Amino acid sequence: MEFHLVPAADIAIEPLDVGPDSKVNLVDVIDRTQGAPFCAGILEVFPGAPVDFDYDDDAAACYMLEGEITLSENGESKKFLPGDVVYIPQKKGLLVYWSTETYGKIFYVTYPPRPLCIRAAGIIFAVCFDLGGDACIEIARLAAWAIAGTSIAHQPVVFAGCEDVAPVCGREG
Secondary structure (H helix, E strand, C coil), X not given: CCCCCCCHHHCCCEEECCCCCCCEEEEEEECHHHCCCCEEEEEEECCCCCEEEECCCCEEEEEEEEEXXXXXXXXXXXXXXXXXXXXXXXXXXCEEEEECCCCEEEEEEEECCXXXXXXXXXXXXXXXXXXXXXXXXXXXXXXXXXXXXXXXXXXXCEEEEHHHCCCCCEECC
């Protein structure tokens, strides 16, 4: 089948580190690992300090599922309520603050997607391009050879979301 279904039981929302005074959970449900030219997922916002997201590198469309979130930009705020849809354009320097007094849960789509990270020979590579998987693997193999001075021709190459690795690029620590 060409379509990709993710059952609700397989969606595991995880905490996103946004500092000690804020709490946000997030999961990209669909992304480059399924071949999508975008990321789509679930975001939960809990009471605490506002969380800022920059939109230098991607745009977002969000649908409010539950609760209430206040979106703020340049000192102006708007309430985001169940059934509402918000579009946030990609723009250098655009910073939007997300906060709630109770709880808020949204479904989001971002474009372009976050970088695809490739792990090869103990090295992580952040790759931002729209090439197919075979091209990604060959680039990872060449990069691992150039950086580590080792051939990984017969070693597995693992695709991973960037949020799974730290640091994003360089040797795993």
